[in-house]
Amino acid sequence: MNTTLAFNSFQEKLDKDFNIEPKDVMPDDYRKHLIRQISQHAHSEVIGMQPEGNWISRAPSLRAKQILLAKIQDEGGHGLYLYSACETLGISRDELIEQLHEGKAKYSNIFNYPSLSWADIGAIGWLVDGAAIVNQVSLQRTSFGPYARAMVRICKEESFHQRQGYEIMATMMSGTKVQREMAQDAMNRWWWPSLMMFGPHDSDSPHSGKAFEWKIKLKSNDELRQKFIDKTVQQAEVIGLTIPDDQLKWNEDKQGYDHGEINWDEFKRVINGNGPCNKQRLDHHKKYHADGAWVREAAAAYAETNSKF
Amino acid sequence: MTNQEALYIYLLRLGDNALLNGHRLAEWCSRGPFLEEDLAMTNIALDNIGRAQAFLKYAAAIHGKGKTEDDLAYKRSEREFYNHLITELPIGDFAYTVAKQLIISCFDVLVFTDLSNSKDETIAGIAAKALKESRYHFVHARDWSYRLGKGTEESHRRYQHAIQDLWMYTGELFEMNEVENILLQEGISNNLQEVKSNWINLIMPILQESSIRIPTVDYMQTGSCKGIHTENLGHILSEMQYLQRAYPDAKW
Amino acid sequence: MDTQLALWEVFIQKKSGGDHTHCGSVHASDSAMALQNARDIYTRRNEGSSIWVIPSQFVTASKAEEADMLFDPADDKIYRHPTFYVMPEGAKQI
Numbered sequence: 126m127n128t129t130l131a132f133n134s135f136q137e138k139l140d141k142d143f144n145i146e147p148k149d150v151m152p153d154d155y156r157k158h159l160i161r162q163i164s165q166h167a168h169s170e171v172i173g174m175q176p177e178g179n180w181i182s183r184a185p186s187l188r189a190k191q192i193l194l195a196k197i198q199d200e201g202g203h204g205l206y207l208y209s210a211c212e213t214l215g216i217s218r219d220e221l222i223e224q225l226h227e228g229k230a231k232y233s234n235i236f237n238y239p240s241l242s243w244a245d246i247g248a249i250g251w252l253v254d255g256a257a258i259v260n261q262v263s264l265q266r267t268s269f270g271p272y273a274r275a276m277v278r279i280c281k282e283e284s285f286h287q288r289q290g291y292e293i294m295a296t297m298m299s300g301t302k303v304q305r306e307m308a309q310d311a312m313n314r315w316w317w318p319s320l321m322m323f324g325p326h327d328s329d330s331p332h333s334g335k336a337f338e339w340k341i342k343l344k345s346n347d348e349l350r351q352k353f354i355d356k357t358v359q360q361a362e363v364i365g366l367t368i369p370d371d372q373l374k375w376n377e378d379k380q381g382y383d384h385g386e387i388n389w390d391e392f393k394r395v396i397n398g399n400g401p402c403n404k405q406r407l408d409h410h411k412k413y414h415a416d417g418a419w420v421r422e423a424a425a426a427y428a429e430t431n432s433k434f
Numbered sequence: 435m436t437n438q439e440a441l442y443i444y445l446l447r448l449g450d451n452a453l454l455n456g457h458r459l460a461e462w463c464s465r466g467p468f469l470e471e472d473l474a475m476t477n478i479a480l481d482n483i484g485r486a487q488a489f490l491k492y493a494a495a496i497h498g499k500g501k502t503e504d505d506l507a508y509k510r511s512e513r514e515f516y517n518h519l520i521t522e523l524p525i526g527d528f529a530y531t532v533a534k535q536l537i538i539s540c541f542d543v544l545v546f547t548d549l550s551n552s553k554d555e556t557i558a559g560i561a562a563k564a565l566k567e568s569r570y571h572f573v574h575a576r577d578w579s580y581r582l583g584k585g586t587e588e589s590h591r592r593y594q595h596a597i598q599d600l601w602m603y604t605g606e607l608f609e610m611n612e613v614e615n616i617l618l619q620e621g622i623s624n625n626l627q628e629v630k631s632n633w634i635n636l637i638m639p640i641l642q643e644s645s646i647r648i649p650t651v652d653y654m655q656t657g658s659c660k661g662i663h664t665e666n667l668g669h670i671l672s673e674m675q676y677l678q679r680a681y682p683d684a685k686w
Numbered sequence: 687m688d689t690q691l692a693l694w695e696v697f698i699q700k701k702s703g704g705d706h707t708h709c710g711s712v713h714a715s716d717s718a719m720a721l722q723n724a725r726d727i728y729t730r731r732n733e734g735s736s737i738w739v740i741p742s743q744f745v746t747a748s749k750a751e752e753a754d755m756l757f758d759p760a761d762d763k764i765y766r767h768p769t770f771y772v773m774p775e776g777a778k779q780i
Contacts, residue, residue, distance in 0.1 A: 149750040174464040181460045182670075185677040185686035186504045187453075187487040190460075191480060195730075197463055198476040202727055205469050209711045218690040218713065243677055243686070275710075282731070293686075301684050409464070417467025418688060419592070420528045423585025424715035425689050430584070431716070468690055470712055470723040477726050577718050 139340055144270035147213035155339050159269050160214050161230070162341065164221045167207035169233035170200045172406050176240040177249055185243060192289050193246060199286065203279045210271035226411055233257075234392065235318050237400030244297055244304075244311035250290015252312075252319040252357065258283050259353045260323065268340035291360060298364040305365075312361070313369045320384070321392045323350040355381050440616040441554070442496045443516060444623060446506070447613075447659075448557075449489030450517035452564075453507060454667075455538060456482030457674060461525050474574060478535070481567040488560045508678035512668050513661040520603040522666045529582050529592035533600050536575040540637045541607050541629070542568035548624035557622065576640050583644025590645065597641065598649045605654025607633070613659070694720040695745055698728055699736040706738050714739075 135151050145151055177197050184190035208218050224230035235253050240246065258280065265276045297308040324330055324346040336342035354373075361368055372385035395403070459479035466472025490503035497506075520538065525531050546568055549561035582593040608630040610618075617623035641648060657663065677686065691713040697706035709728050714720035720739040728734065748756055764770045773779075 146750065148747055171464075171469065178464045181463060182457065182673050183676050185508070187483060187490070187507055188504075189686060191483050191487070194460055194463065194476055194480055194483070198473055198480070198730070201464075201469055201473050201476070202730065205473070205712070205727055206710055208469070212693065212711070219688055222690070278709075296686060300686075301681065303681060304684050413465045413467075416465075417471075417528070419586065419588050420467035420471075420582075421689050421691060421715075423589030424581050424691060424719065426589075427581040427585040428692075428715040431580075468713060470714065470719075470727065474722065474726045477730070574722060577722070581715070581719075 139268060142340075144273060145268050146270045147215075154335065155341075156214055158335060158339065158341060159272065160211060160216055162336075163207055163211040163214075163269075163272055164216075164224065164230050165232060167204045167211060167221070168225050168230055169236065170204035170207060172232045172236045172410065173253075174200050174204075175406055175409055176236055176238070176402075177246060179240050180243060180246050183243070184246075189293075196250070196286055196289060199282050203275075203282070206275040206278055207272075210269075210275045213271045222414065226407070226414070228398075228407075231396070232406075233322060234395050234400065235322050236406060237395050237403045238314070238318055239401050241314075242307045242311060244294070244307040245315070247290050247293030247297060247308065248311035248315040250286050250288075251294055251360075252290070252315045253322070254283060254286040254290060255357060256319045256322045256353050258287055259349050259356075263344045263349065266343055272341075291364075294366065295364045298366060309366060312366050316369050317387060317391075320350060320354070320387055323347070323353070325389070325392075351381050354384060358382055435612055435616065437616055437620060438496060440613045441622065442493055443613045444617055445489050445493035445496060445557075446514075447516040449486045449493055449503075449506070450515050451486075451521050452482045452489065453486035454515075454517040454521035454670065456480070456486060457670060458521065458523075458525050459531070459535075462531070467528055475531075478571050478574065481564075481571070485560065485564050485567070488563075492556050492560070504678075508675045512663055512671060515663065515667060515671075516658055516661060517667075518603070518607055519655055519658050519664050520600060520607075522664060522670060523600070523603070524666065526596065527592060529589065530596040530599070532575055532578045532582055533593060533596035535571060536579050536637065536640065537600060537604055537607075539568055539572040539575050540633055540640075543572050544629045544632050544636065545624065548629070552623070553621035579640055579644045579646075583641075583646050593644070594646055597646055601649040602651045602653060602655050606656045606658060609656065609659055611659050691715045691719075693742040694724070694739045695742050696720075696724040696728055697738040697740070698724075698734045699738075700733060702735045706736065711742060712739070 135145065135149065135155070138145060138149065145155075174197050177193060177200070181190065181193055181197070184193050208221060211221060212218060221230065225232070235256075240249065261276055261280050261283065265273060265280055267273045267276065294308050294312075297304040327345045327347045330346055358368060358373070370385045372383065374383055375381075376383045394400070398404075456479045459475055459482065462472060462475035462479070464472065466475055486507070487503050490506045494501040494503050494506055518538075520534060523534065525534075543565065546561040546565035550558055550565055552558040552561060579593070582589040584590070608626040610626050614623050614626060618625055638648065677684070692715065693711050694714055695711050696709055698709050699706045712720055712723040712727060714723050717739060721737055724737050724739055725734070729737070
């Protein structure tokens with residue numbers, strides 16, 4: 126039997142569908158690509174705590190308050206798993222945060238939109254987490270071991286997020302007229318940004334080529350977007366929500382929905398910093414990071430003088 | 435005051451303490467000094483809100499007339515809340531929160547140790563669970579107390595300041611009025627005067643080990659057992675109860 | 687110089703008696719904090735009955751390029767496995 130664990134090259138390991146691990150020799154560009162992608166993913170989880178955090182103090186029941194708090198805590202935890210995965214590539218969390226603050230690292234565009242009503246909490250869970258999970262499920266088989274393992278854990282935990290969002294929407298749609306209007310309004314505002322989460326069309330996605338070769342990315346932006354639309358339209362119909370796209374229609378041939386064109390000008394504008402909340406989100410992160418500096422210093426100083434491993 | 439009335443007020447007090455403490459702690463979400471601590475704060479907040487739900491649910495059952503725990507949390511006004519003043523104070527900086535949590539968790543550990551032997555089985559059950567949680571909250575606060583007290587000059591200054599500011603809110607933790615006296619007789623509640631000396635024995639060595647001067651104050655704040663609060667509570671409730679009040683017909 | 691505190695590797699034992707399995711890392715300034723952070727982050731859904739934390743700097747890992755030297759020699763030592771041996775017909779397994 127030959128169960129050899131040694132591979133002649135990075136490429137051979139990749140070709141045989143083995144995970145690449147942190148200590149493996151890997152092309153510099155592979156490492157750079159991963160750091161960019163994993164850190165962007167981590168920052169998204171952490172910045173994503175803000176729009177939902179906006180409603181913790183106003184959650185309308187004790188049950189809702191606990192669920193929302195637990196969910197946002199999960200997002201923080203997922204950010205942490207991802208920072209951990211990224212750190213195995215030889216970059217520290219300090220550096221990652223610095224890149225975020227300097228605008229060198231991005232986070233998901235979706236969190237640059239404001240959460241304006243309680244229904245937005247439903248829409249974020251249902252649509253935003255619903256879109257994220259489609260992407261994350263496919264990443265469970267990504268080629269870099271620590272990233273894949275973080276994804277497995279995240280997918281397991283995220284499964285309740287989408288459901289709780291949908292539950293909020295369903296409850297509101299079976300509620301009063303005002304509640305139904307709130308829910309539809311949230312749907313109208315979050316639908317298109319959710320579709321943008323999957324990134325540009327395959328035809329003009331600048332980073333995709335290498336990511337496929339390296340098996341970091343396994344499904345294309347358009348494939349994943351299609352999957353999300355197909356499963357979400359049905360859920361919307363069941364509770365009586367209208368998808369804000371008059372070109373949306375079932376295509377029998379492809380067994381999926383055709384949809385109207387995404388406003389890519391808006392997408393680019395928001396990515397380049399001009400969304401409703403870009404500055405607010407980043408300023409919030411910077412402020413509390415700076416406010417915490419003395420706490421981190423105190424903990425480090427205490428450990429030094431009372432050194433106990 | 436009947437025993438039932440006393441029990442109702444007492445449960446509101448236990449529930450409101452946990453609710454306000456949890457509500458305040460949740461403000462740390464996305465604001466922690468680093469990610470790990472952000473999640474730790476959220477855990478403590480969740481324990482408290484879960485505890486509030488349990489006590490208020492029991493209070494609602496005692497009250498009857500189809501009331502729920504959410505009615506009690508979301509439809510009472512300021513003067514009908516009985517939480518200790520310290521729980522509603524702002525989170526302040528991290529040192530202020532650690533000081534608050536040390537004071538509260540020392541108290542909670544002692545109270546729930548007693549209440550887990552309450553003759554009221556429902557209270558004993560909730561208290562047994564709360565005790566496990568509070569022991570963890572205590573350890574978390576204690577360890578941070580050492581780190582801040584002996585960390586840097588700045589952390590020591592901030593922490594000393596926080597303990598100084600909060601000390602005048604510790605007096606009312608141990609106040610006993612008609613409610614407590616009735617229930618003490620029944621073996622349902624505990625003797626807060628005894629808790630007081632145990633509390634001092636628990637917290638003093640920690641503050642000393644943290645190089646913190648024990649404050650002396652001329653006056654202890656009071657009022658919450660009569661529903662008289664700081665100005666903070668009104669603002670908290672106007673936010674917390676906003677949806678329930680703005681849309682009274684809606685179910686969430 | 688800002689700090690996110692030291693890195694610790696976290697090992698969780700799911701059930702008493704089982705292995706401690708590596709599940710990720712946390713930042714913390716001391717061992718007590720590392721344990722608490724690991725608890726708050728990796729056992730939120732009842733995943734643990736025991737936790738180990740170890741400063742990442744003390745973990746020494748084998749090198750991937752030495753995997754052939756380290757592990758391949760064990761490949762042909764088939765006499766270490768019970769199936770290598772012939773049992774006389776009719777003999778019962780112990």
